[in-house]
Amino acid sequence: MFKVISVTGHARRGEFTCAHGGTVHTPVFMNVGTQAAIKGGVSAHDLKAIGCQIELSNTYHLHLRPGDEVVRTMGGLHKFMDWDGPILTDSGGFQVFSLAALRKIKEEGVSFSSHLDGHHIFMGPEESMQIQSNLGSDVAMAFDECVENPTTHDYAKQSCERTYRWLERCKQEHDRLNALPDTVNPGQLLFGINQGATFPDLRIWHMQEIAKIDCDGYAIGGLAVGEETQVMYDIIDAVEPYMPADKPRYLMGVGTPSNIIEGVARGVDFFDCVMPARNARHGKLFTWHGTLNIKNERYQTDPLPLDPDCDCPVCRSFSRAYLRHLFKADEVLALRLSVLHNLYFYNQLMERIRETLDAGTFETFRARYSGKLEERIAD
RNA sequence: GGGGGAAUUCCCGAGUGGCCAAAGGGGACAGACUGUAAAUCUGCUGUCUACGACUUCGGUGGUUCGAAUCCACCUUCCCCCA
Numbered sequence: 001m002f003k004v005i006s007v008t009g010h011a012r013r014g015e016f017t018c019a020h021g022g023t024v025h026t027p028v029f030m031n032v033g034t035q036a037a038i039k040g041g042v043s044a045h046d047l048k049a050i051g052c053q054i055e056l057s058n059t060y061h062l063h064l065r066p067g068d069e070v071v072r073t074m075g076g077l078h079k080f081m082d083w084d085g086p087i088l089t090d091s092g093g094f095q096v097f098s099l100a101a102l103r104k105i106k107e108e109g110v111s112f113s114s115h116l117d118g119h120h121i122f123m124g125p126e127e128s129m130q131i132q133s134n135l136g137s138d139v140a141m142a143f144d145e146c147v148e149n150p151t152t153h154d155y156a157k158q159s160c161e162r163t164y165r166w167l168e169r170c171k172q173e174h175d176r177l178n179a180l181p182d183t184v185n186p187g188q189l190l191f192g193i194n195q196g197a198t199f200p201d202l203r204i205w206h207m208q209e210i211a212k213i214d215c216d217g218y219a220i221g222g223l224a225v226g227e228e229t230q231v232m233y234d235i236i237d238a239v240e241p242y243m244p245a246d247k248p249r250y251l252m253g254v255g256t257p258s259n260i261i262e263g264v265a266r267g268v269d270f271f272d273c274v275m276p277a278r279n280a281r282h283g284k285l286f287t288w289h290g291t292l293n294i295k296n297e298r299y300q301t302d303p304l305p306l307d308p309d310c311d312c313p314v315c316r317s318f319s320r321a322y323l324r325h326l327f328k329a330d331e332v333l334a335l336r337l338s339v340l341h342n343l344y345f346y347n348q349l350m351e352r353i354r355e356t357l358d359a360g361t362f363e364t365f366r367a368r369y370s371g372k373l374e375e376r377i378a379d
Numbered sequence: 380g381g382g383g384g385a386a387u388u389c390c391c392g393a394g395u396g397g398c399c400a401a402a403g404g405g406g407a408c409a410g411a412c413u414g415u416a417a418a419u420c421u422g423c424u425g426u427c428u429a430c431g432a433c434u435u436c437g438g439u440g441g442u443u444c445g446a447a448u449c450c451a452c453c454u455u456c457c458c459c460c461a
Contacts, residue, residue: 030414032414032415034414034415035415039415039417039418040418041418056414058414058415061415061416088414090414091414093414094414094415095414095415095416097414098414098415098416099416102416114416115416116416141414144414146414193414219414221414222414223413223414224413224414225413226413232413250414251414252413252414253413253414254413254414255413256413259413271414272413272414273413273414274412274413274414274415274417275412275413277415278412278413278415278417278419279412281417281418281419282411282412282417282418282419282420284411284412293409293410295408295409296408296409297407297408297409328407330418332418334418335418
C-alpha cells in the first residue's frame with residue numbers, strides 16, 4: 001500500500017506499507033545487501049541502528065548462492081537474515097547489464113554463465129518471479145533488461161518492447177505464485193520497470209504501456225549507467241508525468257547524494273545504490289561538509305570524528321586518525337565502521353529531505369546541498 | 380686464526396659489460412567507484428630549468444669507447460672449520 005501525504009512541486013512525501021515492518025516513510029533510500037548481507041560486515045541487526053527502513057537483496061546472486069530453495073527451506077529471506085523489516089529484491093535484470101560478457105538475451109529470457117563456476121543458468125520472467133517468491137521478499141522487481149549506454153534507438157526500442165512483454169509474463173506468474181497455498185510471502189508486491197535508454201520517446205511510450213499493467217509500483221531503470229547526469233535528470237522529467245501518481249516510484253541504482261536530492265525534486269520516492277557501501281569500503285566517506293578519503297595522509301593524527309555534525313555510532317566514538325589506522329592496517333573493522341557511517345549518512349540524508357518537505361523548506365535544503373555533497377571536504 | 384658468501388633505488392629482491400633510472404613484489408602516496416563478479420581497480424614512487432638532461436646500484440681507485448655488472452684494496456654483514 002502506498003499513500004501520498006503531501007506534494008511539494010513534484011516532490012512527494014509518502015507512506016508505504018507491505019507485509020513486513022511498519023510504515024516506510026518516503027522518500028526513502030534502500031540499503032543494499034545483495035547477498036542477504038550488507039558488504040563490509042554489517043548485519044541486519046545493525047540496520048536498525050543506522051536508520052535503515054528497507055533493505056534490498058538480489059535475485060541472481062541468491063539464486064546462485066545459497067540457492068533460493070535453500071532460503072525458502074530456511075523460512076524465507078526475512079528469517080534467514082533475521083530482518084523483520086521490508087525487503088525488496090532486484091530481479092536479476094541488472095545482471096543482464098553488469099554480466100554482459102557472460103550472457104545471451106532471447107525472447108524467452110537470458111542465459112547466463114555463472115560468474116562463480118561458469119555453469120549454465122537460464123533466467124526469464126517466470127524464473128525470476130519464482131526465485132523472488134521463494135525468497136519471500138516484500139517487493140519483487142519485474143525481470144527487465146538494463147540496456148548498456150550508449151545504445152542505438154533501434155536496439156533500445158526492441159529491448160524495451162521485450163521488457164514490456166516480460167512484464168506481462170512477470171505479472172501473470174507473480175499473481176499465480178502469490179495465490180499458491182504454500183507461498184512464502186503471499187503479500188509480495190510487484191514493481192514494473194521503465195526502460196528506453198536515453199530516448200524520451202521510448203521512455204514515455206514504455207511508461208504508458210507498463211502503467212496499463214496493474215503493478216504495485218513503478219521503477220525507472222537503466223539510468224546512471226554512464227550517461228551524463230543531466231541526461232538522467234531529463235529522462236526522469238520526461239517520464240515522471242506518465243507514472244501513476246498514486247503508486248510508489250523507484251529510481252533504480254541511484255545514486256550520489258545530489259542525484260537523490262534531484263530525484264526527489266522530480267517526484268521519485270524510492271532509491272537504492274551501492275555507492276555508500278562500496279565507497280565506504282574504499283575509504284571514501286560522506287559528510288555534511290563534503291567527501292573525504294580517510295586513507296589520506298592528512299588524517300594520520302586528526303582527532304576529529306569523520307563528520308563533526310554526524311551523530312552516528314561511529315562518529316560518536318572514533319577519530320579520523322583511528323579510522324585511517326584501521327584502513328592502513330587492513331582491519332575489517334575499518335570496513336564495518338565506514339559502511340555504518342556512510343549508510344547512516346544516506347539514511348539521515350533522506351530523513352532531512354523528509355523533514356524539509358514537511359517543513360516547506362525543501363528548496364532551501366536543495367539549494368544548499370545539491371551538487372555540494374560529493375565535493376571534497378574543505379580544509 | 381682459516382675458508383666461503385653477500386652488499387642494488389623506502390623495504391625485499393632481479394640484474395654479471397651497452398637494449399638500466401635499473402624487472403617483480405611489498406610499502407608509501409594519490410585517484411576511480413551509481414538496481415555489487417568490486418575489502419576491487421587504476422596511477423605513481425632518484426633529481427631537475429623535465430618528449431631532454433643530470434646523479435644513483437657499500438667506499439676508494441682502476442680496466443674499457445662504455446661498468447650496478449670486470450680488477451684491486453677498504454668497510455660492514457652472514458655461513459662453515461678451528
